[in-house]
Amino acid sequence: MTQQMSDRLLFEGVSCELICWAGGELFDPFAHGLQPVRNCTALDRGVLAHYRVDERLWLDELMLDHALPGPPERxxxxxxxxxxxxxxxxxxxxMGFTSHYPRLDLPLDFDGGLLIGDGDACERPGRGSPPAWVYLRLRELVxxxxxxxxxxxxxxxxxxxRERDRRFGDAHRVMAYPAAEAWRQAFAYDYGFCE
Incomplete structure (x- = not known):
């Protein structure tokens, strides 16, 4: 799997990657009449979003390729x-998206947690999405x-x-063991780290 493009979130003046969320629906493009189409292997969801937090959560920008209604085609x-x-x-x-919504300023009534990260503390894997611990600064917003x-x-x-992984090379495995219990219990929501 190709490394995925990440949604972004502006928090306290810093642009962060949105690593994951839990607890509720963040933004549902289908509820707004959109039919996102996967346009490349680096964007499996078919939607790229930029959010902002200033006491509340806002959707600032949205990019996607939208499928027009019509007969089913290949x-x-x-x-x-x-x-x-x-x-x-x-x-x-x-970026060539057919539907780019700049300056949306759309308030979101999200109930849940967002995990955001900025600054690379170590090398990222070349495929999939990077694990939460690769970020120099990792924050949870509820x-x-x-x-x-x-x-x-x-x-x-x-x-x-990261230090354990540097020393023993087992960060992915340790998430499934009791050694990572402090990690799992530190968060307000279950973000599926151990799946």
Whole structure:
């Protein structure tokens, strides 16, 4: 699997990668009349989003290839999606998405947790999505109806797991053992680290 493009989240003036979320639906493109199409192996979900947090969670920008309605074909016809929050899409000039929604400023009523990271502390795997502990700064943001209720810095436990991996090369295996219990219990939500 190709390394996936990550959604981004602006928090405290820093652009972070959105590693994962749990507890609720973050943004449902289908609820807004969109039909995302996977346009490359680096974007399996077919949607790339940029979020922002300033006391609450906002969707600022959305990029996707939208499948137009029509008879089922081997390859869907692509076009622009419907307007969202009063913003009509345009073609993205650099990335080629057929539906680019800049400056959406859409409030999200998300209930759950977001795990965000910034700064590479070690080499990332070349395939799939990088594990949470590869980030120099790892934070969990907890929301109720879109309002930020807690921000917790988990950088120290990520650093401890990186150090164990550096010494023993077993970070992936250790997640399934009692040695990672402190890691698992530190988070407000189950992000599926041990699946």
């Amino acid at each position: 390859k869907p016809r692509l076009g622009r999606g419907p307007a969202i929050n009063g913003v009509s899409p345009r073609t993205h000039p650099d 929301f109720a109806q879109g309002e930020l209720i807690e921000a917790v810095d988990h950088s120290e436990i990520a650093a401890a797991l």
